[in-house]
Amino acid sequence: MIYLLLTWLAAPLLWWRAACQKSKHGRILVIQTAKIGDFVATTPVFRALRQRLPQHRIVALLHPINAPLAQGLDSIDQIIELPASGFKGWAGKRWLLEQLAGGYDGVLILSPNLTSLLAPFWAGIAQRVSVLPDRRQGSARLAWPFLTHGQAHQNGQQFRETALRALAGLGIRVDDGLLALPNEIARSAAGDARAQALQEHAPKPWVGLGLGAGNRMKALDSRQIIEIATQILKFSNASLVLIGTEADRPGADALRAVLPAGRMIDSVGQWTLGELPSLLTNLSCFVGVDSGATYLADAVGVPVVDYMGPADANDQRPRGERAVVIRSGEPCAPCSHAFDAPYRCPLGTRACITGTPIASLVEQVLRELGK
Numbered sequence: 001m002i003y004l005l006l007t008w009l010a011a012p013l014l015w016w017r018a019a020c021q022k023s024k025h026g027r028i029l030v031i032q033t034a035k036i037g038d039f040v041a042t043t044p045v046f047r048a049l050r051q052r053l054p055q056h057r058i059v060a061l062l063h064p065i066n067a068p069l070a071q072g073l074d075s076i077d078q079i080i081e082l083p084a085s086g087f088k089g090w091a092g093k094r095w096l097l098e099q100l101a102g103g104y105d106g107v108l109i110l111s112p113n114l115t116s117l118l119a120p121f122w123a124g125i126a127q128r129v130s131v132l133p134d135r136r137q138g139s140a141r142l143a144w145p146f147l148t149h150g151q152a153h154q155n156g157q158q159f160r161e162t163a164l165r166a167l168a169g170l171g172i173r174v175d176d177g178l179l180a181l182p183n184e185i186a187r188s189a190a191g192d193a194r195a196q197a198l199q200e201h202a203p204k205p206w207v208g209l210g211l212g213a214g215n216r217m218k219a220l221d222s223r224q225i226i227e228i229a230t231q232i233l234k235f236s237n238a239s240l241v242l243i244g245t246e247a248d249r250p251g252a253d254a255l256r257a258v259l260p261a262g263r264m265i266d267s268v269g270q271w272t273l274g275e276l277p278s279l280l281t282n283l284s285c286f287v288g289v290d291s292g293a294t295y296l297a298d299a300v301g302v303p304v305v306d307y308m309g310p311a312d313a314n315d316q317r318p319r320g321e322r323a324v325v326i327r328s329g330e331p332c333a334p335c336s337h338a339f340d341a342p343y344r345c346p347l348g349t350r351a352c353i354t355g356t357p358i359a360s361l362v363e364q365v366l367r368e369l370g371k
Contacts, residue, residue, distance in 0.1 A: 001139060003093065003114070003115075003118060004114065004118070004139060004142055004143060007118055007121065007122070007143070007146065008142075011146070014121055014122065014124070014146075017124045018121065018124045018125065018126060018128075021124050021125070021126040024105060025102075025103035025104055025105050026055060026056050026057055026105065027056060027057045027058075027059055027102070027103065027104045027105060028049055028053065028056050028057070028058055028059065028104060028105060028106050028107075028108065028170065029059045029060075029061060029099075029100070029104045029106070029107045029108070030045060030046065030049070030058065030059070030060050030061065030107075030108045030110060031061045031107065031108070031109045031110060031111055031116050032045075032060060032061070032062055032063075032066075032110040032111055033061065033062065033063045033082050033086075033111040033116075034063065034110070034111050035063060035065060035066070035214050035292060036065060036066060036069070036214065036273070036291075036292025036293075036295065036296070037214075037290070037291060037292045037294070037295040037316070038159075038316070039062065039063070039066040039069065039070075040069070040183050040185060040292070040295040040296060040298075040299050041159065041160050041183060041295060041316050042110055042159075042160055042163050043073065043075070043183050043184050043185065043299070044160060044163075044164060044178075044181035044182065044183060044184075045108070045110065045160075045163050045164060045167070046058060046060065046073060046075035046076050047075045047181050047184065048164060048167055048172065048178050048181055049075065049167070049170075049172075050074070050075040051178075052167070052172045052173075052178075053170070053172070056105070057077045057078065058075060058076055058077050058078075059076075059077065059078040059079075059080060059104075060076045060078070060079050060080070061080045061081075061082060061099065062079060062080070062081060062082065063081075063082050064081040064082060064084075065273065066273075067079050067081055068272060068273045068274030069185055069186075069273060069274065069277075069296075071274065072185070072186025072187070072188060072274065072277075073184065073185075073186055075184075080099055083095060087113065087115035087116065092115060093115050093118075093119060096115060096116070096119045097119055097122060097123055100119060100120060100123035100125060101123065104120075104125055105125075105126060105127060106125065106126065106127030106128070106129060106169075106170045107120040107125050107127070107128055107129065108129045108130070108166060108167070108169075108170065109128075109129065109130035109131065110130075110131055110163050110166075112130045112131060112132070112133060112140060113140060114138075114139060114140045114143055116130075117130060117140055117143040117144070117146065117147065118143055118146065121143075121146040121147075126148075127148050127149070127169060127170055127171075128146065128147045128148045128149075129147065129148065129149045129150075129151070129166055129167075129169030129170055130144075130147050130149075130150055130151070130166070131150075131151050131152075131153055131159075131162050131163055131166050132144060132150045132151060132152045132153060133153060133338075133339035134152065134153045134154065134155060134337075134338075134339060135337055135338075135339040135340040136339055136340045147169075148169060149166070149168065149169025149170075150169075151163075151165050151166035151168070151169065153338060153339065155314070156314045157314075158314070158315065158316060158317075159315050159316050159338045160183075160316070161179060164178055164179055164181070165179075182299075182319070183295065183298065183299040183319060184299055185277050185296055185299040185300060186277065187277045187278040187281060187300070188274050188275055188277070188278060190274075190275055190278075191271070191272075191274065191275030191276065191277060191278025191279065192278045194271070194275060194278065194279070195278045195279050195281070195282050198265060198279075198282075201265050202239035202240075202241075202262060202263055202264060202265050203237070203239055203262075203263070204238075204239065204282075204284070205236075205237075205238045205239070205283075205284035205285075205369060206238065206239050206240075206241045206265070206282055206283050206284055207232055207236075207238045207239070207240055207241065207283065207284060207285050207286070207287065207365060207369070208240075208241045208243050208280060208283040208285070208286035208287070208288070208293075208297060208302070209225070209228065209229060209232075209240050209241065209242055209243060209286075209287060209288065210243050210244065210286065210287065210288020210289060210291055210293045210294055211225060211242060211243065211244035211248035211251040211252060211268060211288075212244045212245065212247060212248040212251065212289075212291065213288075213289050213290065213291035213292075214291065214292060215336070215341060215343055216247075216343070217310060217336070217342065217343055217344060217345055217350065217353075218289045218290055218291065218309050218310060218311060218336070218353070219289060219291075219353070220289060220353060220356060221353075222250065222251050222254040222255075224356055224358060225251050225254070225255065226254060226255060226258060227358050228287065228358055228361060228362060229255055229259060230258070230259070231358070231359075231362040232287075232362055232365055232366070233259065233260070233263055235362070235366055236365075236366055236369050238263075238284065238285075238369055239262075239263040239264060239265065240255075240259065240263065240264045240265070241264075241265045241267060241279065241282075241283060242255060242264065242265065242266045242267060242268050243267060243268070243276075243279075243280075243286075243288070243293050244267075244268040244269070244293070245268070245269055246268070246269035248268050248269070249268055249269060251268075252266055252268040252269075267279060276293070276296060277296055277299075277300050280293070280296055280297045280300050280302055281300045281301070281302065283297065283302045284302075284303070284368070284369060285302065285303045285304070285305065285365050285368045285369060286298075286302050286303070286304045286305070287304070287305040287306075287361055287364075287365050288304075288305075288306065288307070289306070289307050289308075289309055290306055290307070290308050290309065290311040290317075294306050294318060295318060297318075298318035298319065298320045298323055301320065302320075303320065303322035303323065303324075303368045304318050304320065304322075304323045304324070305324045305326065305361055305364040305365055305368070306318050306323065306324070306325050306326070307326045307328075307356055307357075307361055308325060308326065308327050308328065308333075308334065309328055309333065309352045309353050309356070310328070310333055310334055310335050310336040310342075310345070310352050310353070311334055311336045312334035312336060312337045312338070313325050313327055313334070314334075315337050315338040316338060322368065324364045324368075326357065326360055326361060326364070328352035328355070328356075329355075329357075330351045330352045330355060332346075332347055332351060332352065333351075333352040334352075335352075
């Protein structure tokens with residue numbers, strides 16, 4: 001709160017300084033420090049900036065996990081990785097000020113917090129634009145007056161739409177073409193080579209099975225994963241490709257113990273994030289919970305069956321033409337939203353996960369394989 005108070009005391013001088021900012025730097029900074037799924041869902045923002053401000057240099061301040069994905073996008077010219085400590089304390093705020101000192105015409109904040117809202121004002125950035133949370137606003141709401149444009153997120157509106165509409169604050173006309181821009185992600189040459197080498201390991205079609213999620217509250221347990229896997233293999237000629245990080249190794253080991261080796265490829269913890277899109281491109285279908293891998297599969301054009309569980313599909317969901325979104329029927333769901341995502345079940349039951357409609361998920365996968 002001390003930084004907020006000091007900013008208000010110095011506000012007249014800071015407003016005057018920002019208003020006098022005349023120099024053109026030809027650079028736009030986008031602050032997007034959320035994890036994989038959120039980054040993929042906002043890739044249209046970078047494409048829109050590239051299309052509408054072609055002479056500008058587009059700089060992305062990202063969570064380090066997303067750097068390999070961003071490196072393949074020609075809509076991003078430079079990547080700045082968020083430090084491990086984030087914006088905590090004066091050191092984190094000073095670090096952000098140092099990044100801003102390079103000079104920007106505008107800053108677009110897609111991951112708003114008190115520091116990211118205050119620092120562009122301190123730095124005298126002329127255009128200070130942010131999405132505005134609809135939940136858990138806290139003291140950061142008192143920093144909203146320091147923005148030149150705030151785009152309020154609305155209940156029932158996709159977050160990607162809120163992010164794209166915020167571009168109006170940078171002087172960009174928001175039209176239907178801009179709002180329809182697809183999520184995108186690039187494949188890597190190394191990933192393509194690895195995927196090609198897997199062709200003889202198991203017969204196609206391949207069904208990707210997502211074993212986990214960055215937010216473990218969304219993840220299925222091993223029993224549920226085994227049931228989904230055995231049902232898909234029983235009623236189709238597909239092979240399964242296990243997708244996950246090293247944290248999902250117990251689930252992968254449980255599957256290896258019960259599934260025929262000739263109809264399974266275990267990629268868990270063995271592919272870098274930058275290589276993963278190449279593997280996903282080879283799938284005929286992907287099934288999993290609301291996770292980064294689900295959004296990656298959707299972005300490369302693979303049909304996905306996504307069980308949302310606690311996640312709010314009105315905020316964010318796969319957007320592919322052949323994406324199937326299955327929502328929980330529990331009265332407590334959804335409880336996880338764009339600006340309020342708990343990592344523990346508020347009721348302590350995880351009823352939306354224990355009651356996962358496995359038969360419906362399998363039915364949708366089989367239907368997709370039959371097309």
